[in-house]
Amino acid sequence: xxxxxxxxxxxxxxxxxxxxxxxxxxxxxxxxxxxxxxxxxxxxxxxxxxxxxxxxxxxxxxxxxxxxxxxxxxxxxxxxxxxxxxxxxxxxxxxxxxxxxxxxxxxxxxxxx
Amino acid sequence: xxxxxxxxxxxxxxxxxxxxxxxxxxxxxxxxxxxxxxxxxxxxxxxxxxxxxxxxxxxxxxxxxxxxxxxxxxxxxxxxxxxxxxxxxxxxxxxxxxxxxxxxxxxx
Numbered sequence: 630x631x632x633x634x635x636x637x638x639x640x641x642x643x644x645x646x647x648x649x650x651x652x653x654x655x656x657x658x659x660x661x662x663x664x665x666x667x668x669x670x671x672x673x674x675x676x677x678x679x680x681x682x683x684x685x686x687x688x689x690x691x692x693x694x695x696x697x698x699x700x701x702x703x704x705x706x707x708x709x710x711x712x713x714x715x716x717x718x719x720x721x722x723x724x725x726x727x728x729x730x731x732x733x734x735x736x737x738x739x740x741x742x
Numbered sequence: 743x744x745x746x747x748x749x750x751x752x753x754x755x756x757x758x759x760x761x762x763x764x765x766x767x768x769x770x771x772x773x774x775x776x777x778x779x780x781x782x783x784x785x786x787x788x789x790x791x792x793x794x795x796x797x798x799x800x801x802x803x804x805x806x807x808x809x810x811x812x813x814x815x816x817x818x819x820x821x822x823x824x825x826x827x828x829x830x831x832x833x834x835x836x837x838x839x840x841x842x843x844x845x846x847x848x849x850x
Contacts (some may be wrong), residue, residue, distance in 0.1 A: 664838075672829065672831075673840075674838065677836040679836070684836045685837055720786070722838075730776055733785040733786050734785060738783075
């Protein structure tokens with residue numbers, strides 16, 4: 630069964646540094662998403678992406694965050710200047726359309742020191 | 743009122759038991775509803791979509807009640823491997839909104 634893949638599985642970064650999280654969505658999917666889950670809390674939406682542009686973003690997704698689909702297969706999340714509170718699991722997801730179930734990658738654990 | 747509310751549990755049940763979870767939602771505009779399963783520190787895995795007509799997949803049955811704005815999940819003949827956190831989710835706009843999850847522990 631096709632799956633969403635994410636790299637790295639764990640990223641440790643100093644506060645203030647830039648970090649890029651990478652995702653390869655399922656190949657025929659058209660919608661792409663990033664979510665995060667702080668330890669012990671619920672899964673929170675960050676951003677959705679369709680047709681090479683952001684279709685919706687949450688309040689969490691401020692100017693420090695950006696997304697890109699640079700080459701038609703990868704989908705990346707960049708955090709420009711990381712803060713301690715950015716420490717969380719980051720999940721990428723994709724779906725065939727906006728109403729179909731979203732399939733999640735196994736996540737990147739981001740630890741900010 | 744929270745957008746999506748779930749009883750956090752934990753639900754502690756013996757193997758073979760039947761257990762049911764509910765999830766209430768506040769946004770009547772939501773069109774699609776789902777149950778996901780999440781194991782500790784892992785990604786949400788889609789369990790099933792939820793339809794007004796109800797749907798069943800083996801030991802799992804999901805139901806949507808639009809009038810009362812809740813969805814339910816019934817697990818029959820619980821197995822040890824069913825122990826996990828069960829997340830309800832609904833599509834709203836271009837995103838999924840998740841509940842905080844219900845913890846299920848199945849014991850032998």
